[in-house]
Amino acid sequence: MELAFYLSSLVAVLATVGVITGTNPVHAIVYLIVSLIAVALVFFALGAPFAGALEIIVYAGAIMVLFVFVVMMLNLHPDAEREQTWTHPRYWLGPSVLALVLLAALVALLGQGGVGETIDGELLTAKAVGMTLFGPWLMVVELSAILLLAALVTASHVGRRSNPLRNNENRGGTP
Amino acid sequence: MNGIPMEHGLILASILFSLGLAGLMLRRSMLFVLMSLEVMLNSAALAFVVGATAWNQPDGQAMFLLVITLAAAEASVGLALMIQLYQRFRSLDLDVASRMRG
Numbered sequence: 001m002e003l004a005f006y007l008s009s010l011v012a013v014l015a016t017v018g019v020i021t022g023t024n025p026v027h028a029i030v031y032l033i034v035s036l037i038a039v040a041l042v043f044f045a046l047g048a049p050f051a052g053a054l055e056i057i058v059y060a061g062a063i064m065v066l067f068v069f070v071v072m073m074l075n076l077h078p079d080a081e082r083e084q085t086w087t088h089p090r091y092w093l094g095p096s097v098l099a100l101v102l103l104a105a106l107v108a109l110l111g112q113g114g115v116g117e118t119i120d121g122e123l124l125t126a127k128a129v130g131m132t133l134f135g136p137w138l139m140v141v142e143l144s145a146i147l148l149l150a151a152l153v154t155a156s157h158v159g160r161r162s163n164p165l166r167n168n169e170n171r172g173g174t175p
Numbered sequence: 176m177n178g179i180p181m182e183h184g185l186i187l188a189s190i191l192f193s194l195g196l197a198g199l200m201l202r203r204s205m206l207f208v209l210m211s212l213e214v215m216l217n218s219a220a221l222a223f224v225v226g227a228t229a230w231n232q233p234d235g236q237a238m239f240l241l242v243i244t245l246a247a248a249e250a251s252v253g254l255a256l257m258i259q260l261y262q263r264f265r266s267l268d269l270d271v272a273s274r275m276r277g
Binding site for chain 2 (some may be wrong): 001002005006009013016017019020022025028029032035036038039042043045046047048049050054055058059061062063066069070071073074076091092094095096097098100102103106107110111113115116117118119122124128129131132133137140144147148150151152154155156158159161
């Protein structure tokens with residue numbers, strides 16, 4: 001369990017570095033899928049198999065397929081002119097230093113907190129999660145359903161081919 | 176070695192969050208910005224699951240489900256916006272859309 005946790009963590013971090021430094025969009029998406037599957041393995045190693053299965057099915061299966069379809073539809077090329085700017089430290093030094101300082105602060109706070117809990121890999125079953133979701137959390141489930149409906153309406157409205165404003169102008173211009 | 180300390184899981188979540196934040200500030204292509212947002216949401220979900228398994232409470236995993244729902248909604252809306260950006264400017268560079276012209 002411990003070996004699986006640390007190995008999957010290493011794979012997740014390395015694949016995420018590959019995501020944020022990549023220049024080819026399809027390669028970056030495949031790196032992101034590897035990172036998500038590694039995080040799912042971390043969930044399995046921690047003793048949350050329901051969360052791990054959901055991570056693979058919903059994140060790596062559904063959301064990443066959406067990304068791949070959009071990249072295939074737009075027919076993107078690797079941006080070559082951006083690639084040359086990577087050699088300049090001026091472009092990546094500031095954000096990296098800021099993120100490193102934030103990471104150091106987070107790790108220092110975690111070290112000071114002294115939570116002291118250890119995860120012994122005891123399984124949390126899907127039944128307990130379902131009893132929580134459809135018992136005291138029922139209103140949150142309804143709210144997330146409304147959120148998904150709003151996202152569906154927004155995506156189908158924003159993602160249309162034609163511009164509605166331009167069409168209205170044209171229609172108003174011609175008698 | 177017996178069991179994983181909870182701090183290690185939270186440190187992994189912090190590392191992934193910092194990497195996502197660095198990517199968000201570093202990249203100007205909208206596709207990479209959306210992927211960095213996915214990484215950050217994923218690390219927040221990982222922190223929820225670590226808390227749920229450390230205290231053996233199912234509430235963290237219920238919250239993980241809600242985070243996944245939020246990520247799906249965010250990805251669909253963000254990708255629709257990205258398609259619009261590409262159709263108007265023939266580029267995914269966010270700097271070309273920095274001026275509001277209505």
